[in-house]
Amino acid sequence: MVSTVLTRSWRADDLKLLRQAANGFSERTLTRRFLTSTTRLPGGYLAGIERPDRRGLHWLGQVALVEGELVGLAECAWPVSDPDHADLAVLVADAWQGHGIGPRLVEELLCVCVTAGLRYIEAISDLDNYATRTLAQRLAGQPGRRCGWTIRNTTHFNLRQMVFTHRDTRLGEV
Numbered sequence: 001m002v003s004t005v006l007t008r009s010w011r012a013d014d015l016k017l018l019r020q021a022a023n024g025f026s027e028r029t030l031t032r033r034f035l036t037s038t039t040r041l042p043g044g045y046l047a048g049i050e051r052p053d054r055r056g057l058h059w060l061g062q063v064a065l066v067e068g069e070l071v072g073l074a075e076c077a078w079p080v081s082d083p084d085h086a087d088l089a090v091l092v093a094d095a096w097q098g099h100g101i102g103p104r105l106v107e108e109l110l111c112v113c114v115t116a117g118l119r120y121i122e123a124i125s126d127l128d129n130y131a132t133r134t135l136a137q138r139l140a141g142q143p144g145r146r147c148g149w150t151i152r153n154t155t156h157f158n159l160r161q162m163v164f165t166h167r168d169t170r171l172g173e174v
């Protein structure tokens with residue numbers, strides 16, 4: 001039987017699911033996500049998701065679930081004082097990579113971010129991260145799937161940066 005992947009916005013009790021899913025993320029996957037060598041979800045990271053306000057941040061998440069287990073998370077965080085500089089990141093459990101879950105979560109999260117009033121988002125990954133390169137190409141090639149965001153890809157030394165900008169429809173721009 002083919003498992004169904006359900007995606008939805010983050011709920012507070014998903015933190016428990018994320019902790020339970022921790023063993024599904026290899027060192028390689030976690031290191032790619034956090035851009036530093038790590039074998040586990042950093043404690044400070046989990047605390048930040050639980051109480052982003054303590055760090056002066058707003059935070060949004062979009063999760064992927066299979067049979068009630070968390071298999072992916074895309075997230076966006078930005079300073080309360082500066083909504084013009086948001087950071088986006090995405091993480092998919094090793095066993096579920098290569099099934100289109102990462103791009104799906106990012107596309108959905110980008111749409112939620114528009115509703116949240118964001119107009120500028122950055123995402124950083126290693127330059128040799130093949131999966132994020134294809135993710136960027138897929139997003140760039142499918143304007144209809146990204147809720148009005150424009151994407152620019154740049155490289156800085158050994159990092160790839162995706163910059164998402166959004167026309168502010170509230171101002172009635174054409």
Ligand SMILES: CC(C)(COP(=O)(O)OP(=O)(O)OC[C@H]1O[C@@H](n2cnc3c(N)ncnc32)[C@H](O)[C@@H]1OP(=O)(O)O)[C@@H](O)C(=O)NCCC(=O)NCCS
Nearest residue numbers: 029032033089090091092097098099100101102125131134
């Ligand atoms: C980046 C990431 C979110 C992409 O999610 P995903 O659901 O695997 O994305 P896709 O299914 O579209 O796969 C992307 C490409 O990577 C390939 N791929 C995915 N997992 C792979 C694996 N374990 N080994 C080899 N290739 C893999 C896919 O075949 C696909 O290539 P294709 O388009 O040429 O077929 C996911 O790989 C991941 O969690 N990586 C670790 C964390 C990370 O790098 N985050 C980004 C920085 S914040």
